[in-house]
Amino acid sequence: MNIYFAGSIRGGxxxxxxYQEIVAFLKTKGxxxxxxxxxxxxxxxxxxxxTEEFIYKRDIDWLEQSD
Structure with missing residues (x-):
C-alpha cells in the first residue's frame, strides 16, 4: 500500500x-x-x-500513486 502522509512544514x-511516530507506524502498513x-x-x-512548482507537481504525483 502506498501512503501519503501530510504534515505541517511552513505552518511550523x-x-x-x-510525525515521526505516526510515520513509523504507517511504515508497518505500507x-x-x-x-x-x-x-x-x-x-x-x-x-x-x-521550487514551489516542483513541490506541487511531486505532491500531486504522490497523491495519484497513493492507495
Missing amino acids: REDVKI TVLTEHITLESIHDMGEDDK
Whole structure:
C-alpha cells in the first residue's frame, strides 16, 4: 500500500516528533511516499533546494500513486 502522509512544514515544525511516530507506524502498513515530512532538517521555510512548482507537481504525483 502506498501512503501519503501530510504534515505541517511552513505552518511550523513543532510536531515533527509526532510525525515521526505516526510515520513509523504507517511504515508497518505500507510505503510512506512522504517520509521526508519527518526530517528535522526541513525547517518552517520549506525545502530549500526545491521550487514551489516542483513541490506541487511531486505532491500531486504522490497523491495519484497513493492507495
